Amino acid sequence: MKWEAARSGRQKVVYDSDGYHLVRFPYEAGEEQYDPWRMHDPGHGLTTPSKFPDARSGLIWPSHDGWGTLSAMVFWEPDNRPTEYRARFVRDPLNLTTGYDSTATTDTVPTRGGQYRSYTWQMFVHPGTPVGLKISARGPGDVKLAAPLMLAEFKLAIHTDVARP
Secondary structure, rough: OOOEEHHHHOOOOOOOOOOOOOOOOOOOOOOOOOOOOOOOOOOOOOOOOOOOOOOOEEEEOOOOHHHEEEEEEEEEEEEEEEEEEEEEEEOOOOOOOOOOOOEEEEEEOOOOOOEEEEEEEEEEEOOOEEEEEEEEEEEHHHHHEEEEEEEEEEEEEHHHOOOOO
């Protein structure tokens, strides 16, 4: 999945009760939007279809049980307010199925200019338990800031041969 401000418009950074923003991705084909297993399908999750940029547009629904390799890339626009950037992968970030379960939280200090980060984590994934990418930019005193994003990508590769040794 891929989202770019230049193509899809700015993404409004809204913090959930956990202090993180669930990154949203458009439902479209092309470029990085390769999804033959329909893991980023607007029909997943509830009885009504999701529409970008609602919260469900930030979910990947694993197609198989297996060992999942999650990877993400996040570019923030230059902003001198944040003193820390965070990211995490979350199982069921909207509490739709099995309950919120965060993992692989990473925090970094800013560098000069734009902030360009990539993240990787591996864990077991299951159909019916969506995964999401959540981010946060923090200022002094742990204040949550709506630092503007430029680009985000989020991918899941499932290795099914390790689900049962």
